Amino acid sequence: MKITVEYPVDGAEVGLLTKRGMDAVVRRVDELDLDVIAFTEHPVEGPRRLRRLVPASS
Structure with missing residues (x-):
């Protein structure tokens, strides 16, 4: 049996996106x-959206 971890993106803690x-x-x-x-499977977020998700200080 294979075990899969789905990486959290939506609603994830900001630190997980760095x-x-x-x-x-x-x-x-x-x-x-x-x-x-x-x-x-969604495309990578654009820079403008990522700036809203991840504060500049991260």
């Missing part, structure tokens, strides 16, 4: 020996 946050999640998934990380 490079550091993504790196921490990916490393933890690897440590737990899980099989797949899935992202939504």
Whole structure:
């Protein structure tokens, strides 16, 4: 059996949307020996939307 983790995007804690946050999640998934990380099939958000989601201080 394969175990999949769906990466949270909508409604996610802002820290999970940063490079550091993504790196921490990916490393933890690897440590737990899980099989797949899935992202939504929606296109990448544009810079204007991301600026609203992730404050400049992050």
